[in-house]
Amino acid sequence: MTSFRLVGVISIVTLIRSFKMLMFFCLFLRGGLELLCDSVKIHNVDLEPENGEKQLTMKHLLSWVRTNLIKERPEMFMKGDSVRPGVLVLVNDCDWELSGQLDTTLEDKDVVVFISTLHGG
């Protein structure tokens, strides 16, 4: 996406983003989870918060990831509406168990890391 950054494009993107209130996140898949997404480890995504709110929860992000990023074996990543036990989640390098797990609220430009502990020894 960044390769198209001509001046005009930037202003249009900025306009759309402020208009639709898209939020930008950087997602990292590690510890073997990338294998569920064609081995792509880093995903830059734009998401729109529900009904015009300024923030978005991990619960929302997870369901988006499941629908849009995971290409195979979603059961290796999710269980119910949360991550599968054994998958660690860090929001801005902080354990999501400290921020309320699914209720963690995300802000624009947050970095979310998912690490599977279930592969290899």
Place this chain on the structure above:
Amino acid sequence: MEGEAAAAKPKGRLCVICNQKRAALKRPKTLEQICRECFYAVFEEEIHRVIVDNQLFKPSERVAIGASGGKDSTVLAYVLSELNRRHNYGLDLFLLSVDEGITGYRDDSLETVKRNEIQYGLPLKVVSYKELYGWTMDEIVKLIGMKNNCTFCGVFRRQALDRGAALLKVDKLVTGHNADDIAETVLLNILRGDIARLSRCTSITTGEDGPIPRCKPFKYTYEKEIVMYAYFKKLDYFSTECIYSPNAYRGFAREFIKDLERIRPRAILDIIKSGEDFRISTSTKMPEQGNCERCGYISSQKWCKACVLLEGLNRGLPKLGIGRTRGANHETSKSIKQRNGTTDSIQSKQCGSLDF
């Protein structure tokens, strides 16, 4: 757990140890919220305590670290060389890897181990199935198919580590088995009714009567903390699954342990405690240890497990030695009846990790 945490943003939470820095993780063992620096300190200190309290090493010993390139053994190699320096253990440390001959899996993980050799300055020895047994895992799988190949993996890997350790002339072999692994093995041994293994699997040191004792400095270390440590320290490890079939039964036990951990993280230590507190009743006969008549490896039977499996491979009867007389799936054993008329159950951790 979730309710109270939901109120505050992570930014506001301070480390309960130093009360200065922002907490970075919640320790599963104690539920404390601690910062990165305090985490490194307690993580390393706890492992040091385990090593000292259990007298795992003596000064000037040669110690091989079973290195798979995965998270556990990578963190073990890093922490052990760090503690060796810091606390003057006086150990000569080596990395020992097994090359099973699995294209695209072991070659990649061996590359990781080779980088670790340079990063941590530890000499590396690689022993391969091909040179030890004349067969690679790829060749074995071609012959026997995807079923049961983990039997070969487990038996061969265990023996390969011992042979590599003998070549390195080490006094001890350490493996990266963590608390989650041990809790899982306790559970599996209960599910299989394997009392002999149940009492053995929680020992921090095993094989003291054999040629090379093995020990598990991570016995009380949670997998979550190992992975967090590797992540924060940016340690270089390899995390792809083995392409050959994992052990489904063990997979269920693993999932169960992880589910329990989510509800009550202490469960992992409690299961280990339960395993430790089981004592073998006198009615359970422990197999006598002898040596394999063919290769001399330690064995309670006439031939060791690897020789039985190899015999099958070389005679074109690869099913020889596979299957068990006890256990989950009461399938009739096709194994040759051995000296004492029973066959031992062969089980292995899933590929890519080291066996007990």
